[in-house]
Amino acid sequence: MNLLSSVIDFLINGIVxxxxxxxxxxxxxxxxxxxxxxxxYLHRHQAHRALDLHAIPSHFFRFWLWLTTGQVTKEWAxxxxxxxxxxxxxxxxxxxxxRGIRKVLFEGAELYRAESKNQETxxxxxxxxxxxxxERNLYTRFSWQGVMALLVVNFMLxxxxxxxxxxxxxxxxxITAAGIINGIGHYWGYRNYDCADAATNIIxxxxxxxxxxxxxxxxxxxxxxxxxxxxxxxxxxxxxxRVLETFKMAKVKKLAPKPAFEEGKTVADLDTLQSVIANRxxxxxxxxxxxxxxxxxxxxxxKTKAELEARFLxxxxxxxQREPGKLEASHKQQLVELFQHSKALETMHQMRVxxxxxxxxxxxxxxxxxxxxxxxxxxxxxxGIKSLQEFSMRLxxxx
Numbered sequence: 164m165n166l167l168s169s170v171i172d173f174l175i176n177g178i179v180x181x182x183x184x185x186x187x188x189x190x191x192x193x194x195x196x197x198x199x200x201x202x203x204y205l206h207r208h209q210a211h212r213a214l215d216l217h218a219i220p221s222h223f224f225r226f227w228l229w230l231t232t233g234q235v236t237k238e239w240a241x242x243x244x245x246x247x248x249x250x251x252x253x254x255x256x257x258x259x260x261x262r263g264i265r266k267v268l269f270e271g272a273e274l275y276r277a278e279s280k281n282q283e284t285x286x287x288x289x290x291x292x293x294x295x296x297x298e299r300n301l302y303t304r305f306s307w308q309g310v311m312a313l314l315v316v317n318f319m320l321x322x323x324x325x326x327x328x329x330x331x332x333x334x335x336x337x338i339t340a341a342g343i344i345n346g347i348g349h350y351w352g353y354r355n356y357d358c359a360d361a362a363t364n365i366i367x368x369x370x371x372x373x374x375x376x377x378x379x380x381x382x383x384x385x386x387x388x389x390x391x392x393x394x395x396x397x398x399x400x401x402x403x404x405r406v407l408e409t410f411k412m413a414k415v416k417k418l419a420p421k422p423a424f425e426e427g428k429t430v431a432d433l434d435t436l437q438s439v440i441a442n443r444x445x446x447x448x449x450x451x452x453x454x455x456x457x458x459x460x461x462x463x464x465x466k467t468k469a470e471l472e473a474r475f476l477x478x479x480x481x482x483x484q485r486e487p488g489k490l491e492a493s494h495k496q497q498l499v500e501l502f503q504h505s506k507a508l509e510t511m512h513q514m515r516v517x518x519x520x521x522x523x524x525x526x527x528x529x530x531x532x533x534x535x536x537x538x539x540x541x542x543x544x545x546x547g548i549k550s551l552q553e554f555s556m557r558l559x560x561x562x
Contacts, residue, residue, distance in 0.1 A: 179320050186321065190328050194335045195373075197231045200224040201340055202373035202400040203407075209292055210240040213388035214404060217412040225293070229302045229309035232336050236298070238279040241289035245278070246345075247385055248288070250360040256284075257345045260361055264350045271341030339372045348378035355392055356383040356444040357451070357486045367396040374398035383444050384419035392419060420445075425562035431540055436533045438561035440522045446558065450518065453554040454483060454511050460550070461505050468504055475501075483508065487516045507548050514543060514551060 181189065204224035207213045216224075228234050242256050251260040256278040259267040267274065278284055293302075302309075310333065317325030343365070352363030362382035369376045369390060377390040377398060384392075391398035407413035422442040428435075439446055458480060465471055479501045482494050490498070502509035521535055536558075543555035 181321060181324075186324055186328065190331055193231070193328075194332060196227060197332065197335055198339065198371075198373040198375075199400065199403055200227050201232075201234075201336060202375055203404060204228070205234070205236065205239045206243065206375070207388050207400070207404070209236055210243040211386050211417075212291075213386050213415070213417045215414045215416060216407070220407060220412050225298075225302060229306070230313050231310065231332050233307045233310045234336070235279070235303050235306050237285065237289040237292040237294075237303070238275075240292050241285050241287075242275060242278050244288040245284050247382070250362075250382070251349065257341070258361075259346050259350045264346055267349075268342045268346035271345050272337035275341055340375065344372060344375045344378060348376075352379070354379045356380070356448055358383040358444070364396075367391075367393065369396065369398045369400065374400035380419075386417045387419040388415045389418055422446075423562045424557075424560045426560070428560045428562065429556075431533070431537050431559045433529060433533055435559060435561050436529065436536055439536065439558065440532075442561065443519075443522050446561075447515075447519065449557065450515055450554060451484060453550040454515070456550040457507055457511050457548060458483065461507055465501075465504055471504065483512065487512070487519070510546055510548060511551060514539070514546075 203214075204216065204221065205228065208216050208221070225236065228236075246255055246257065249255045251258045253261050255261060257267050257271055257274045262274070310329075313332070314326070314329045317329045319325070321328060347365055348363060349361045350363070352365045354363055356379060358379065360382055362379045364379045365376040367377070374390045374397075375381070377392075377396055380392045380396070381387070381390050388404055389398055389401040391401065404413050404415065408415065420442055422438060422445050462476065462480075465476060466473075475497075479497060482490065482498055485494075498512065502512070517539060521532055521539070524532065524535075527535075540555045540559055543551045543558075546552065
């Protein structure tokens with residue numbers, strides 16, 4: 164009878180015998196370690212080379228990922244690099260733009276597994292990933308044996324509830340990374356930068372998914388070890404990297420460029436040109452804010468026009484926030500109708516197109532580009548539009 168009671172007690176409580184709250188806390192901790200392993204090791208270190216890692220955390224992350232996800236480093240890095248190279252096109256392994264949000268959100272892990280069997284992807288994008296003895300003979304060769312070993316360990320430690328903990332650990336990355344980041348992160352959210360693809364920031368507090376929530380920032384500056392860019396954004400993954408740096412366990416190699424300004428500078432010179440081109444995403448983000456100020460000044464006037472409906476104005480405002488080159492013919496026609504009632508908005512829109520063209524004209528000489536920038540500033544300041552004038556003065560001060 165005592166033996167039977169001991170067996171039943173072991174099945175229910177395992178060796179450790181945690182309380183319900185202890186089980187919840189433990190599960191949150193281990194899943195967060197997995198998220199940290201993905202964002203620091205697989206994403207920023209392996210896929211983008213944004214930082215160097217000491218052998219100790221590097222091997223820990225590899226072992227932990229083998230144990231909790233069965234993910235092969237080469238496969239993850241190769242698929243992610245291809246995602247950036249072919250982002251939101253038919254060749255993108257997991258874009259909701261081409262495959263649909265439902266497919267990526269609920270079947271993201273299956274899309275990863277399918278692409279991992281594409282040898283061309285592995286050969287082209289999988290370079291520079293670990294190829295040592297333990298990678299070849301354990302992590303890659305027996306990729307799923309790790310998660311099965313974790314199932315046994317969880318059951319021994321926690322009893323039946325350990326199986327539930329294991330199931331949550333197995334679902335954590337497919338749901339958060341493969342589903343939410345690759346799905347919602349290209350479908351819904353806010354954008355600091357008008358990068359070439361549809362990447363968005365889901366929320367400004369990058370904690371639950373290790374900072375990966377700041378996806379628009381990442382796609383704009385893909386090789387940056389830090390994913391936050393605004394004062395109100397927090398990237399916990401980068402916080403962990405800085406802690407590792409403190410103990411000489413990591414070294415940041417790349418960060419997003421930060422523009423410098425020269426107080427009182429009134430003439431755009433070659434340094435200005437170089438800085439504007441290098442910081443073009445910052446330039447256009449600030450221009451978008453100026454555009455919003457101009458809109459607020461104009462909208463009260465536009466609402467007095469009976470022929471302009473509230474719905475028309477709302478949709479037009481959204482169109483003005485888009486990159487001009489991405490507008491469809493019907494959208495352009497709607498803006499033409501809007502501009503018939505607002506010369507200021509038409510000027511702001513056209514000046515945005517012209518500004519963006521400066522760093523696209525690679526066949527022009529530096530002197531020619533500088534002349535265009537100076538001419539742009541002169542016309543902006545002569546426009547009579549306060550938001551445009553203030554932006555132009557700020558543009559001149561890039562150094």
